Amino acid sequence: MNTGQMSLRxxxxxxxxxxxxxxxxxxxxxxxxxxxxxxxxVEALRSTGLLAILFFRHDDGSWCVFPPSIESGRPAMRVY
Structure with a gap:
């Protein structure tokens, strides 16, 4: 992934x-x-009211509006 395309700014x-x-x-x-x-x-005041968005940093250095997955402690099923 090109992290420059997913910078916080x-x-x-x-x-x-x-x-x-x-x-x-x-x-x-x-x-x-x-x-x-x-x-x-990050918050912005709009004519319709306050707009707030949470941005999350991922392991590859990119920022996204969804949190990174939690690998440890998550139930998982595997087929061997």
Missing amino acids: LLVDKWLAPTPAMPVRVTRFGRTSANHKRYVR
Whole structure:
């Protein structure tokens, strides 16, 4: 995967389309409790109300709007 296409800045531009009249701001960041992966919450105030999106950092360095899967501790079935 080309991580340049999934940078946090590009995703914020894609999902929130900030402008000088409607800026975005980071309101929370940290690590998830389940697998200690990084996340960032970004908010934008729109005419329809507050829009907030969580972005999650994946192992390949990309940012996505869905959390990375938790490999350990997840029930799994395998056929040998």
